[in-house]
Amino acid sequence: MEFRTLGQTISKSVNAQDVTDEYVDLQLRLKNAEALRDRLVAILEKAANVKDTLEIERELNRVREEVERIKGRIGQLDKLIAYSTID
Secondary structure (H helix, E strand, O other): OOHHHHOOOOOOOOOOOOOHHHHHHHHHHHHHHHHHHHHHHHHHHOOOOHHHHHHHHHHHHHHHHHHHHHHHHHHHHHHHHHOOOOO
Protein backbone atom coordinates (compact mmCIF):
# COMPACT_ATOMS: atom_id res chain seq x y z
CA MET A 1 0.00 0.00 0.00
CA GLU A 2 1.29 3.47 -0.84
CA PHE A 3 0.93 5.46 2.40
CA ARG A 4 2.23 8.73 0.93
CA THR A 5 -1.01 9.14 -1.02
CA LEU A 6 -3.06 9.15 2.20
CA GLY A 7 -1.63 12.39 3.61
CA GLN A 8 1.37 14.63 3.99
CA THR A 9 4.75 13.14 4.87
CA ILE A 10 6.23 15.09 7.76
CA SER A 11 9.38 13.04 8.10
CA LYS A 12 10.80 9.79 6.89
CA SER A 13 13.36 7.64 8.64
CA VAL A 14 14.59 4.24 7.57
CA ASN A 15 16.63 2.16 9.98
CA ALA A 16 17.89 -1.33 9.33
CA GLN A 17 20.05 -3.77 11.17
CA ASP A 18 21.57 -6.74 9.39
CA VAL A 19 21.26 -9.75 11.68
CA THR A 20 22.33 -12.29 9.08
CA ASP A 21 25.68 -13.07 10.71
CA GLU A 22 24.13 -13.46 14.15
CA TYR A 23 21.33 -15.62 12.76
CA VAL A 24 23.74 -17.93 10.92
CA ASP A 25 25.97 -18.15 14.00
CA LEU A 26 23.00 -19.02 16.20
CA GLN A 27 21.84 -21.72 13.78
CA LEU A 28 25.30 -23.30 13.85
CA ARG A 29 25.55 -23.04 17.64
CA LEU A 30 22.09 -24.62 17.96
CA LYS A 31 23.05 -27.52 15.71
CA ASN A 32 26.23 -28.14 17.72
CA ALA A 33 24.46 -27.86 21.08
CA GLU A 34 21.76 -30.30 19.99
CA ALA A 35 24.41 -32.76 18.81
CA LEU A 36 26.20 -32.46 22.17
CA ARG A 37 22.90 -32.95 23.99
CA ASP A 38 22.27 -36.14 22.01
CA ARG A 39 25.78 -37.45 22.76
CA LEU A 40 25.33 -36.73 26.46
CA VAL A 41 22.04 -38.62 26.49
CA ALA A 42 23.79 -41.61 24.90
CA ILE A 43 26.61 -41.40 27.46
CA LEU A 44 24.10 -41.10 30.29
CA GLU A 45 22.47 -44.35 29.24
CA LYS A 46 25.84 -46.07 29.72
CA ALA A 47 26.77 -44.41 33.03
CA ALA A 48 28.16 -46.96 35.44
CA ASN A 49 27.63 -45.26 38.78
CA VAL A 50 25.74 -42.50 40.57
CA LYS A 51 28.66 -40.05 40.50
CA ASP A 52 29.01 -40.28 36.73
CA THR A 53 25.25 -40.08 36.29
CA LEU A 54 25.04 -36.88 38.34
CA GLU A 55 27.93 -35.25 36.47
CA ILE A 56 26.43 -36.11 33.10
CA GLU A 57 22.98 -34.89 34.20
CA ARG A 58 24.49 -31.59 35.34
CA GLU A 59 26.19 -31.07 31.98
CA LEU A 60 23.10 -32.21 30.12
CA ASN A 61 20.98 -29.63 31.97
CA ARG A 62 23.50 -26.91 31.09
CA VAL A 63 23.40 -27.87 27.41
CA ARG A 64 19.59 -28.04 27.40
CA GLU A 65 19.46 -24.52 28.86
CA GLU A 66 21.84 -23.34 26.14
CA VAL A 67 19.64 -24.92 23.45
CA GLU A 68 16.58 -23.14 24.84
CA ARG A 69 18.44 -19.83 25.09
CA ILE A 70 19.58 -20.08 21.47
CA LYS A 71 16.10 -21.04 20.29
CA GLY A 72 14.70 -18.06 22.18
CA ARG A 73 17.10 -15.64 20.50
CA ILE A 74 16.35 -17.12 17.08
CA GLY A 75 12.65 -16.64 17.83
CA GLN A 76 13.29 -13.00 18.74
CA LEU A 77 15.18 -12.43 15.50
CA ASP A 78 12.41 -14.11 13.51
CA LYS A 79 9.88 -11.70 15.04
CA LEU A 80 12.10 -8.67 14.40
CA ILE A 81 12.50 -9.72 10.80
CA ALA A 82 8.76 -10.18 10.38
CA TYR A 83 7.73 -6.76 11.70
CA SER A 84 8.28 -3.23 10.55
CA THR A 85 6.85 -0.02 11.97
CA ILE A 86 5.27 2.87 10.10
CA ASP A 87 4.44 6.04 12.03
